[in-house]
Amino acid sequence: MFRTSAVFLISVLIAMSCVALQTSVSNLLWLDSINMPVTLSVIISMLMSDLVGMSAAGAYPIIVVVFAGLLIAFIVAYFLSKWMNTGRRVLYALAGGTALFAIVVLMPLAFYNLDLIAGARTLWGKLCLILGGAIAGYYFGAHLSGGHDNEEA
Amino acid sequence: MKKLNRAALLASLLFCCLFAHGSETNYQTEIIVEGLDNPWSLAFVSDREWLVAERSGSLRFITDGVLNPDPVDGVPEVLFAGQGGLAEVLLHPKFSENKLIYLSFAGADGEQKKLNRLVVVRGQLEGNSLVSVETIFGSEPLRKTAAHYGARIRFMEDGTLLITSGDGFNYREKAQTLDNHFGKIIRINDDGSIPKDNPFLDTPGALPEIWSFGHRNPQGLVVASNGTVFENEHGPMGGDELNIIEPGKNYGWPAITYGVDYSGAIISPFTEQPGMEQPIKYWVPSIAPSSMLLYRGNMFPQWQGDLFISALVPGDVRRLEMDGQTVKSEDILWAEFGRIRHIGEALDGSLILVTDGSEGKLVRVTAIE
Numbered sequence: 001m002f003r004t005s006a007v008f009l010i011s012v013l014i015a016m017s018c019v020a021l022q023t024s025v026s027n028l029l030w031l032d033s034i035n036m037p038v039t040l041s042v043i044i045s046m047l048m049s050d051l052v053g054m055s056a057a058g059a060y061p062i063i064v065v066v067f068a069g070l071l072i073a074f075i076v077a078y079f080l081s082k083w084m085n086t087g088r089r090v091l092y093a094l095a096g097g098t099a100l101f102a103i104v105v106l107m108p109l110a111f112y113n114l115d116l117i118a119g120a121r122t123l124w125g126k127l128c129l130i131l132g133g134a135i136a137g138y139y140f141g142a143h144l145s146g147g148h149d150n151e152e153a
Numbered sequence: 154m155k156k157l158n159r160a161a162l163l164a165s166l167l168f169c170c171l172f173a174h175g176s177e178t179n180y181q182t183e184i185i186v187e188g189l190d191n192p193w194s195l196a197f198v199s200d201r202e203w204l205v206a207e208r209s210g211s212l213r214f215i216t217d218g219v220l221n222p223d224p225v226d227g228v229p230e231v232l233f234a235g236q237g238g239l240a241e242v243l244l245h246p247k248f249s250e251n252k253l254i255y256l257s258f259a260g261a262d263g264e265q266k267k268l269n270r271l272v273v274v275r276g277q278l279e280g281n282s283l284v285s286v287e288t289i290f291g292s293e294p295l296r297k298t299a300a301h302y303g304a305r306i307r308f309m310e311d312g313t314l315l316i317t318s319g320d321g322f323n324y325r326e327k328a329q330t331l332d333n334h335f336g337k338i339i340r341i342n343d344d345g346s347i348p349k350d351n352p353f354l355d356t357p358g359a360l361p362e363i364w365s366f367g368h369r370n371p372q373g374l375v376v377a378s379n380g381t382v383f384e385n386e387h388g389p390m391g392g393d394e395l396n397i398i399e400p401g402k403n404y405g406w407p408a409i410t411y412g413v414d415y416s417g418a419i420i421s422p423f424t425e426q427p428g429m430e431q432p433i434k435y436w437v438p439s440i441a442p443s444s445m446l447l448y449r450g451n452m453f454p455q456w457q458g459d460l461f462i463s464a465l466v467p468g469d470v471r472r473l474e475m476d477g478q479t480v481k482s483e484d485i486l487w488a489e490f491g492r493i494r495h496i497g498e499a500l501d502g503s504l505i506l507v508t509d510g511s512e513g514k515l516v517r518v519t520a521i522e
Contacts, residue, residue, distance in 0.1 A: 024419070
């Protein structure tokens, strides 16, 4: 249980890092495109600020949304794994991707189409974030103790 | 020595008390109208008759302090969703002659119902009806979001009309380009035509009605009698701004800002950039400035020339004592009524506060004789 919790928290951090990285990069690319003075120190400082800020300093806690999204998706994936023959890594990767899909595509529908994660305003951004969720899910599936992974069997 | 210090302390305290008393303004507040459905703005037709615009889509008369239950007929259908709906009601400067009023609102597109835009119409007021309604402005391109419309309109001294158009929330980067209406202040003639002296008339690719750009969600607009245009706009999390608007200028959003995104992400690490204007005042944390008034009345002569900004968060009014184009001091007033959506000056010089929400109220502030 302790190991599962630790692996889950790391997968949440992976997903959050992807969200923060994608948000920073999309903002920096736009700022650079209009000739703002984007230097290496600006890039590093913004990456670090976004990682901390999006996890702890927002008006709404993205990390809680990601935590809840992945938790629900992984629980569903756990039960699906009982009777599905799909490999655990793939199953949890799909679950992670689905969680981020819900956050960046479905959640805005409840908020008058407002994309609360700025990086998710473009199709490219949404795809990146869904991929981030899939990576987090893949990590979770690969490091989960107990049971067996059909891919490894 | 101790006695001398004590005497100096007492003298200082006495001076402070006298000064505070001297700068105090005696006023009383009274709730005069209740039961308004998301009121957004107010226009004073006469001493007795006022018009209030409710975001849910109704324009209603208040006569001698009594709210007419029947809304004005002929008001176009609005998109009441999110932050959208009926917003501004404004009288033409020659209203007594032509009976023209102007309305701004969020309107769904006729063909693509999921998309909407900021719309400004004008029509003639005949009794409790609005007739000959014509659209004089529609923002382009259409948006899918129901937020950040701006929607404040004001006449300039030359009879042209300024319209604030917000960045639509999802489209903030477009505030920096001139081929769209997101994050702009628009200037048109009172019939919707384009003035011949707008700043981007000859700029290739620019929309000719744009007057300034780089705005987020400007909801306060005041034109002083000397022509100075004051504007306030909502920042993101922090970074609400008070600006002096000049034609053709770039006010920076979102390339420079004193706020961060609601998610906690940095929108821009920059607060200054050559070619981009600085606010004359900004607020961190945000106060959510919803409207602005330049007090010109006689009821409070000591406030003449001061700016009053209604604020949604935490809900109060900011009185800014001005020294020309510089803010000398800021007072917080009327924090007991919750979110203040609008502040207006009645024809007798009293101040009218409009509270936000589905149980909106009008609060009158009058001087105590």
